[in-house]
Amino acid sequence: MDVAGIGALNMDKIYRVPRIAREGEELPVIEVYEASGGSAANTIVALSRMGISTGFIGVVGKDSEGRKILRDMVKEGVNTECMEKFGGHTGVIIVLVDNNGERTMYAYPGVNNLFEIKDSMLRCAENAKYLHVSSFVGEKSFLSQLDLIQNLKNKISFAPGMLYTKYKNLSELRDFISKSKVIFLNREEASYLTGKQYENGARDLIMMGAEIVAVTLGRDGCYIRTGDKEIRVEAENVRVVDTTGAGDAFAAGFLYGLVRGYEPETCARLGNFTAARCTEHLGARDGLPFKEAVEEFITRL
Template sequence: MPDVVGIGALNMDRVYLVERIGAAGEEIKIDSVSEESGGSAANTIAGLAGLGVTTGFVGRVGDDPDGARIRSGMEREGVDVTGIEVAQGMTGVAIVLVDRRGERAIYLHPGVNDTFRMTHENLACAKSAKFLHLSSFASETSLAAQKEILSRSEAKISFAPGMLYSGLGTATLMEILSRAEVVFLNRDEIGILMGSDYRNGARELNLIGAAIVVVTLGGGGCYIRSGGVEISIPASAADVIDTTGAGDAFSAGFLAGLLKGEPLDRCGRIGNSVAARCVEAVGARAWTGAVAGMKIG
């Protein structure tokens, strides 16, 4: 039985390093190009596998070279891929522009992620987990499939809505938020989702039913709220190259600590440490090998 199964979009990230992200009409030289597997929940699951957690994934890729590469890559990382379906069509693609400060802009083509549905096979994979870790799809029909899977599972829920789902509002996400053991958001996302500052937003999410709310604050570290207790933890030192996937990396570290029974402040410090490894390399998944063997408990 896997400890954590992820459910979310699977993309091939094409990463372009540039001096700066241009405005409309500008022409700017690309300094370097790389590509790797991506998708928020997938990044977190790969990181958890690197940290020694038993993991699986539920999602969909296309019948193309990108899809084959994503599926085989996750399998090499130690993730159970039986819940990843191969569908006719194009695998999702994310075009990621990263400037010299490590800031980024992302353009997304969902591909077959938009056709994700609950099946007997992926439901069986999801029902085998202790924890389900969810991130966003671009399509509301795929969100509906996530909700259907959750309604048939007794697993604890970890939820990283991201910008896409945060923009849908709490009413649309209530079935997930009200059951969540932990919700991960950054400062901007919680502002969009809750319409308030992160402290008040976290309090409201607790009242909705989310047991633990974690807000990542970039260089400001993280803020955790649970049961009326508030914890602020400073960021770990890092030489920032690329912030892509930092939140996903944080989630991996935090969940690894939570699964080990660590107290919330320790979980936050582990999350910060893993996120620091992430931002010191280019790409959302480049850090996963670096955390192998990292002491959690």
């Protein structure tokens, strides 16, 4: 297996609105959209579409949302042998998307809070070239994830997201960082995690053991830091409909490049390409490119 993912699995309930309402204000909803989600899961689905061998480690509820998430994973060609079902409600993310494509999110963890590492999950993680790690809401799930990382011999890719960068500190995430082939952050997450602007924060993460730090900058593209290089890559020029899942898509494009043996700058261009395609559609997955589109893009690099 090329890449296994681990993180919360959620049903995304997306509401497109003219703008985010002020307290006590009532506004119309323009469009309602529902889809399977979860940060690492979105990245794994994107990689599978690109022709990368993938699997996922996580939990869903024994409800209609959980069944749909599992069906969608299987349909996308993701190995689901290490996904478990628990009695209870599958996690839900409520997403409000305004006319500029910017979003506000509310997370209900549901059975994600029951996540525990099993021996089969450790074997799945060890059999992958890379383990792509994203966040859980609950402390028990975080500690189970940490236990897996501490017992893992291979490198990880780490997308801590706002939940870990804002509500965990560097010492709690030290084992994740030191084992990271690549860490994915946006500008705000880099600042929350390190207390510094993203360039200096990325340098600190490299000093803690990460090999590559990739910071997405929205319309300004991305910034890549390695042990000896700083790289900036401009964003693709597209009409943004929804930024939901853009960071997950960027991670997929970048990881595709790593699996295929490309240098960090090419990986970054692949990340920008995949993220741009994602933002042209509502939701995290509808715009994700397939293998043929990615291969055609590579011929233009």
